[in-house]
Amino acid sequence: MDRIKLALVGCGGMGTRHLYGMRELHETPFNNMELVALCDIRTENAEMAASEAESLFGNRPAVFTDLETMVRSIPDLDAVSVVTDPSVHHSVVCQALDLGLHVMVEKPMAITVGACRIMMEAAERNGRILSVAENYRRDPSARLVNHLLATGAIGTPYLSWCHALGGGNTIFITPWRHLKEKGGPLLDMGVHYTDLIRYQLGDVAEVYGDARLVEKVRHKPEAIGDNYAFYQQRHQKMDDTVPATAEDVSVALFRMESGLTLNWMMGRGGTGGTGGEMILGEKGRLESFGTRGGNAVLEIAGEGKKSQSEILADVDGFELEPLAAHFFPDRIAKENADWRLIALEYFELADAILANGTVELDGLEGMKDVAAVYAILESATARTAVSLDDIEQARIYAYQQEIDDFLGI
Ligand SMILES: NC(=O)c1ccc[n+]([C@@H]2O[C@H](COP(=O)([O-])OP(=O)(O)OC[C@H]3O[C@@H](n4cnc5c(N)ncnc54)[C@H](O)[C@@H]3O)[C@@H](O)[C@H]2O)c1
Known part of the structure; x- marks a missing residue:
């Protein structure tokens, strides 16, 4: 296998830009992935992305509205790229990992530090790659x-x-x-x-x-x-x-x-x-x-x-x-920086899957980025300086607890 089979989950604004990023990779001798499916809870978004993909790649990927059906229909699927809004990153990513897939997830890795940790555990439990797409x-x-x-x-x-x-x-x-x-x-x-x-x-x-x-x-x-x-x-x-x-x-x-x-x-x-x-x-x-x-x-x-x-x-x-x-x-x-940086993310993910390697931004790194933002909000809530160790270990968590409670995390 010299190319992984990948599905895009979440076909909104950034999902569309990901298609252009994949096209950039396709047009190079480095191409190591194939887009085989699109998944979105809103069929109309997935269908619109399928039309976009058809015009970019010449073939229309299969469209799904749930992960389980997609994996049953495409048993040799290797990975998904999750580009949904952050409030569901943890549930979509954990489901994909538990279905045996490798995952790349858009930044922010998850909605809270707690949600990041659940994803890190799921990657560990399943022995799968979890990569966080951070383009800058x-x-x-x-x-x-x-x-x-x-x-x-x-x-x-x-x-x-x-x-x-x-x-x-x-x-x-x-x-x-x-x-x-x-x-x-x-x-x-x-x-x-x-x-x-x-x-x-x-x-x-x-x-x-x-x-x-x-x-x-x-x-x-x-x-x-x-x-x-x-x-x-x-x-x-x-x-x-x-x-x-x-x-x-x-x-x-x-x-x-x-x-x-x-x-x-x-x-x-x-x-x-x-x-x-x-x-x-x-x-x-x-x-x-x-x-x-x-x-x-x-x-x-x-x-x-x-x-x-x-x-x-x-x-x-x-x-x-x-x-x-x-x-x-x-x-x-100079040209197409947005798309080409996305292409670099896909290349790295596929390369790590094919070569049993690692990625630059794994779950731990993605969690640290999220924790550093929440350190500001937790500090504002606690009205005191906070250590990143306390934030990363969720010992200071009042601000995020409200989000976790609301989402049932
Ligand atoms: N790296 C960057 O430069 C960059 C730029 C923009 C957005 N993003 C990130 O990309 C992600 C998506 O942002 P966006 O602007 O594309 O949002 P969006 O709202 O445009 O698109 C999200 C899509 O996900 C779908 N979706 C929601 N829940 C789902 C689920 N459970 N299963 C499948 N599909 C689901 C929605 O129907 C929608 O089509 C966010 O994490 C955002 O931060 C990154």
């Missing part, structure tokens, strides 16, 4: 920042900030993103940043945070930028307003295991915003953690700023993995 760190800019830090380009980092605070009161992509029990904007966007922070700066030791819900009613935006048919159709059907229950603005201080201090401001709501990332080291600074389609910027004290192409011109020992080098020969993500 796979971008060449993030890989380059990681290389520069590892090779001491800015000396020992001591201070950092990560600010991604956008104002406004419109619905952020989907109505569910404003509901606490489905994963609010802080969890949805925040895990991208906690993952990048951990990838570049190591584990978080302690967090002091605050969070609030500023926009209690969200309004349908007049138009959306995404051209995918799915997003446009959903926008047409969207309710005019959504009552929000999830916090939308957060501020925090992270003390990292390394001793570095990081200032965090993140959210989607309110009357103002700010953005920018920085890692200050003894010899210089990096003005970004790297991100999807992003660019690294380096400034060594007294030498002026260097763009990513200038850094690349004289960096030593920096190589992308072979498929990434195929996609991004200049080592800068």
Whole structure:
């Protein structure tokens, strides 16, 4: 077997983008997977994705509305990719693992730390791979920042900030993103940043945070930028307003295991915003953690700023993995970064299944990303600084307990 058989579970907005990611992989000599089925509790979403897949691959995958029937119909299915909303990640993923499948699940790994732990146990119990799809760190800019830090380009980092605070009161992509029990904007966007922070700066030791819900009613935006048919159709059907229950603005201080201090401001709501990332080291600074389609910027004290192409011109020992080098020969993500980073995730999953290997973001890593976001919300609830050990072990859990109780976790 040189290609795994895979089914996509959850055929909404990101599910559609996953199809384009698979197409990117299909068009390379590295292709190691075949999309054989689509599954969604809403038949119309699965059928729409099947039409999209047919136009991308030339054949229409089988459509299902439940996992068990799908596995019975396709006994040689190897894996599923779970791209549902986060409130059901744990139930869908555990069912798939118990059916003997390998799983990749979109970020955030799960709706709470408790739900992440249930998934980790299911992967362990079944001896199956559990991979968390976190695309930002796979971008060449993030890989380059990681290389520069590892090779001491800015000396020992001591201070950092990560600010991604956008104002406004419109619905952020989907109505569910404003509901606490489905994963609010802080969890949805925040895990991208906690993952990048951990990838570049190591584990978080302690967090002091605050969070609030500023926009209690969200309004349908007049138009959306995404051209995918799915997003446009959903926008047409969207309710005019959504009552929000999830916090939308957060501020925090992270003390990292390394001793570095990081200032965090993140959210989607309110009357103002700010953005920018920085890692200050003894010899210089990096003005970004790297991100999807992003660019690294380096400034060594007294030498002026260097763009990513200038850094690349004289960096030593920096190589992308072979498929990434195929996609991004200049080592800068220029075209189709969204799809190509997804393609890298699929390639890695299939490769790990075929070669009995491991993945970069397993359940433990995915759980740590989720825990770092909840550390802010648990700290805000407890009104004290919290240790990541207490959050990861669910010893401090008041905020998440409400979600677990609501969902029956
Ligand atoms: N990595 C990224 O850049 C990125 C971007 C967007 C979304 N995401 C993630 O992708 C996931 C999905 O987000 P989205 O925006 O596509 O949401 P969405 O609401 O557009 O799509 C979710 C789909 O899952 C289906 N679904 C729900 N419960 C199901 C179940 N039990 N079984 C099968 N299907 C089910 C829904 O019917 C819907 O079609 C989330 O975890 C989100 O955070 C990641």
